[in-house]
Amino acid sequence: MSNTIIQAxxxxxxxxxxxxxxxxxxxxxxxxxxxxxxxxxxxxxxxLLKALRGFLPVWSGRVLLAGREIGxxxxxxxxxxIAYLQQQVELTFDYTARDIVMxxxxxxxxxxxxxxxxxxxxxxACMKYTGVLEMADKPIRxxxxxxxxxxxxxxxxxxxxxVLFLDEPAAGLDLxxxxxxxxxxxxxxxxxxxxxxxxxxxxxxxxYCSRLLLARQGRIIADDxxxxxxxxxxxxxGYGVSIxxxxxxxxxxxxxxxxxxPMDEEKLRLLATIIGSDDRNAEKTAQAxxxxxxxxxxx
Amino acid sequence: xxxxxxxVAIVLFAMLLLTFVFSLSAGQxxxxxxxxxxxxxHKLGLPVLQDVNxxxxxxxxxxxxxxxxxxxxxxVGAGLAASGTILQGIFSNPLADPGxxxxxxxxxxxxxxxxxxxxxxxxxxxxxxxxxxxxxxAVFLTIGLATRxxxxxxxxxxxxxxxxxxxxxxITAALLVVMDxxxxxxxxxxxxxxxDYRRWEHVLMGIGPIAAGISIMLLxxxxxxxxxxxxxxxxxxxxxxxxxxxxxxxxxxxxxxxSVCISGSIGFVGLIIPHMMRMLVGPNHKHLLPASIxxxxxxxxxxxxxxxxxxxxxxxxxxxxxxxxxxxxFLYLLxxxxxxxx
Numbered sequence: 001m002s003n004t005i006i007q008a009x010x011x012x013x014x015x016x017x018x019x020x021x022x023x024x025x026x027x028x029x030x031x032x033x034x035x036x037x038x039x040x041x042x043x044x045x046x047x048l049l050k051a052l053r054g055f056l057p058v059w060s061g062r063v064l065l066a067g068r069e070i071g072x073x074x075x076x077x078x079x080x081x082i083a084y085l086q087q088q089v090e091l092t093f094d095y096t097a098r099d100i101v102m103x104x105x106x107x108x109x110x111x112x113x114x115x116x117x118x119x120x121x122x123x124x125a126c127m128k129y130t131g132v133l134e135m136a137d138k139p140i141r142x143x144x145x146x147x148x149x150x151x152x153x154x155x156x157x158x159x160x161x162x163v164l165f166l167d168e169p170a171a172g173l174d175l176x177x178x179x180x181x182x183x184x185x186x187x188x189x190x191x192x193x194x195x196x197x198x199x200x201x202x203x204x205x206x207x208y209c210s211r212l213l214l215a216r217q218g219r220i221i222a223d224d225x226x227x228x229x230x231x232x233x234x235x236x237x238g239y240g241v242s243i244x245x246x247x248x249x250x251x252x253x254x255x256x257x258x259x260x261x262p263m264d265e266e267k268l269r270l271l272a273t274i275i276g277s278d279d280r281n282a283e284k285t286a287q288a289x290x291x292x293x294x295x296x297x298x299x
Numbered sequence: 300x301x302x303x304x305x306x307v308a309i310v311l312f313a314m315l316l317l318t319f320v321f322s323l324s325a326g327q328x329x330x331x332x333x334x335x336x337x338x339x340x341h342k343l344g345l346p347v348l349q350d351v352n353x354x355x356x357x358x359x360x361x362x363x364x365x366x367x368x369x370x371x372x373x374x375v376g377a378g379l380a381a382s383g384t385i386l387q388g389i390f391s392n393p394l395a396d397p398g399x400x401x402x403x404x405x406x407x408x409x410x411x412x413x414x415x416x417x418x419x420x421x422x423x424x425x426x427x428x429x430x431x432x433x434x435x436x437a438v439f440l441t442i443g444l445a446t447r448x449x450x451x452x453x454x455x456x457x458x459x460x461x462x463x464x465x466x467x468x469x470i471t472a473a474l475l476v477v478m479d480x481x482x483x484x485x486x487x488x489x490x491x492x493x494x495d496y497r498r499w500e501h502v503l504m505g506i507g508p509i510a511a512g513i514s515i516m517l518l519x520x521x522x523x524x525x526x527x528x529x530x531x532x533x534x535x536x537x538x539x540x541x542x543x544x545x546x547x548x549x550x551x552x553x554x555x556x557x558s559v560c561i562s563g564s565i566g567f568v569g570l571i572i573p574h575m576m577r578m579l580v581g582p583n584h585k586h587l588l589p590a591s592i593x594x595x596x597x598x599x600x601x602x603x604x605x606x607x608x609x610x611x612x613x614x615x616x617x618x619x620x621x622x623x624x625x626x627x628x629f630l631y632l633l634x635x636x637x638x639x640x641x
Contacts, residue, residue: 075539
């Protein structure tokens with residue numbers, strides 16, 4: 001593919017030297033794609049993003065950005081190519097939203113240069129786009145989760161990079177903000193930017209991403225358009241629990257849910273312990289729960 | 300919340316002028332505010348207050364005792380506060396201060412060595428020189444212990460600062476055990492920190508490194524803003540974190556060393572002033588750093604001058620004054636501002 005922008009060749013990486021978190025992953029991502037990385041907690045999604053950005057050195061294999069190995073870039077050059085939104089941004093000081101967004105302009109200035117008028121215009125435009133310009137002078141810690149995340153999104157946009165890496169940008173946000181972030185990304189991808197995002201919201205991923213990677217135990221077990229990744233078999237395999245994937249007949253959107261595990265003896269005993277203080281009561285409760293759930297299961 | 304930066308700047312400037320005059324007039328040899336003001340105006344060639352008479356003796360006191368002391372006080376305060384601001388930024392921790400990377404304990408060891416060798420009695424520059432070398436060695440030791448695979452993790456740096464501080468404290472104690480009483484007294488004066496008998500030579504000695512350090516810091520304010528966001532954020536926007544952390548560490552170590560080697564160890568200024576200014580002008584170092592520099596100088600001068608007039612016929616050392624004034628205010632800030640608990 002000529003418009004490949006990121007390519008990983010057999011990368012293996014991890015944190016402590018013995019257990020690799022990423023196990024021989026190869027993939028290539030083209031310009032304008034909106035790639036969602038899905039999978040259960042601990043599958044190596046964030047680690048993959050870090051390795052692709054060069055934060056985590058790979059043990060073997062290599063990562064290419066626009067045909068050039070990622071380690072060959074200078075840090076500032078790299079920051080002009082890929083912007084990265086961390087999963088959790090911990091701030092000690094009360095920086096204002098504007099200060100934070102201005103940080104995105106850092107790679108464009110030589111070390112002795114101060115911020116220019118152009119920087120101010122760009123940061124203002126980014127904040128306006130994500131709808132946080134009115135709160136530009138407020139300390140970021142005083143903002144709500146959704147506003148904060150939009151400020152951070154404005155910051156990575158201010159970096160003006162062709163590629164955006166977002167690690168769970170919608171985590172902990174309410175319904176509207178979640179979907180808005182996906183909408184922003186889709187708009188940007190339609191105009192040629194490439195977005196790689198770690199996602200937990202499968203229903204949104206199905207609607208907005210152009211491609212999904214399903215990670216399991218450091219490997220990519222599926223890599224395709226959302227419809228072909230979000231199947232019962234692949235998801236059940238990837239997440240290790242029974243998952244059903246269908247379509248909402250009214251909206252046509254994907255409808256993904258997990259099936260409960262069957263009630264067994266041990267679980268009933270545990271429930272009885274948790275609920276009942278008095279022994280007799282506990283037994284009764286256990287029986288009652290047993291009956292209703294068994295009955296439900298048969299029906 | 301809106302910061303009133305312009306107001307803070309005006310107030311700081313006014314306080315700067317007032318404390319300079321206060322410092323020039325306060326002390327055992329009585330001088331009125333008016334005489335000080337007149338002397339300043341005469342010196343600057345301003346055609347005001349020409350009817351106020353300043354005697355030759357008064358002029359000598361102002362010129363050779365009060366002026367150098369005032370300048371040293373301001374320089375040291377500014378240097379300590381600037382270093383504190385930098386360290387709090389590097390560590391993204393509002394409780395860091397210049398003592399944390401071993402500067403103060405290194406300077407103390409240097410001073411104690413100078414005292415026990417007796418060189419401080421021979422040459423007035425010996426003790427500051429020893430203290431400076433000690434401070435710089437301590438910082439290199441701290442950084443060296445903390446460096447792992449070309450990285451300097453903040454927590455490791457803080458811990459190795461503690462370890463180096465303890466080691467140097469033990470060395471100091473060992474040297475003190477074999478000292479005679481007269482030398483012990485000199486040590487005591489060093490640890491308390493004082494601006495007594497500071498002359499123009501001290502000003503000349505300190506002004507180079509302190510002014511250079513502060514200039515570099517001001518130039519790097521933008522980088523400090525990025526570093527203070529944390530290591531991961533700084534890397535994400537393309538900052539070579541280790542390099543900048545190291546440069547800023549060394550610059551603040553040098554500035555602190557230059558400050559404490561002419562004043563003795565003075566606590567609290569480097570901790571409290573940046574903290575206070577951050578509440579008034581916000582955490583952006585473009586505003587915070589200049590504000591801290593001026594406020595640090597003003598605070599130290601004020602403490603020193605107050606120490607001179609508080610008790611008749613005697614002086615309270617500036618190190619004692621900063622602690623006495625600093626502690627309650629800091630406690631007040633801690634109780635009032637809950638942002639530290641977050």
